[in-house]
Amino acid sequence: MSEETAPQNTEKRIKEAARKVFMEKGFDGTTTRDIAEAAGINVALTNYYFRSKEKLFRMIFEDAHRDFFHESHELLQKPISLREKIPQLIASDFRLFAKNPNLSLFLITERHRHPELLASAKEAPPAVLFFLDQVQEAVTQGEIRPVAPAHVLQLIMANVQFVYLSKPIMFQCANIASAAYGEFIANHQQLVTQMIMTYLFDF
Secondary structure (H helix, E strand, O other), rough: OOOOHHHHHHHHHHHHHHHHHHHOOOOOOOOOOHHHHHHHOOOOHHHHHHOOOOHHHHHHHHHHHHHHHHHHHHOOOOOOOOHHHHHHHHHHHHHHHHHHHHHHHHHHHHHOOOOHHHHHOOOHHHHHHHHHHHHHHHHHHHOOOOOOHHHHHHHHHHHHHHHHHHHHHHHHOOOOOOHHHHHHHHHHHHHHHHHHHHHHHOO
């Protein structure tokens, strides 16, 4: 079946190629020709399906943003205690970035360079607000250390994401071999979980 008679397959190939190229080069470093070559089609066909690089990038960015928050949003608003929820959130984030190690850098970098891409996502999602309210309630009830809820969210995000963002530095400075990095990540997950839980609950 030709590309012309299989539009859905062609569109999928273009999106998969665009995601790969944008993740590697970012919006500014990517051309429509780069995407077409990665998809194995011509530039005209790429433009036919997506009209412009900007439109395709916005679509890829929004998809990546959903991937970033999908599982964590379900956990953030899950009606379970913080003692159960926080370790699950940490584990969920480690799983996500193990599968998509460039995701965090891509979202952070492109959000700084092109803030207009997230114009529709300026307000905190309801799931995040639910979690922040839950943390505040735990503080009020004396269940956890008195701390601003946003700091709890930041502690989780920073301690998970930076281990992937800093991977090249760790290879060089800490002399960690590539083959041993998986074990390092697993140990780091345990340390992060223990550190945050101890800080919040043992006071």
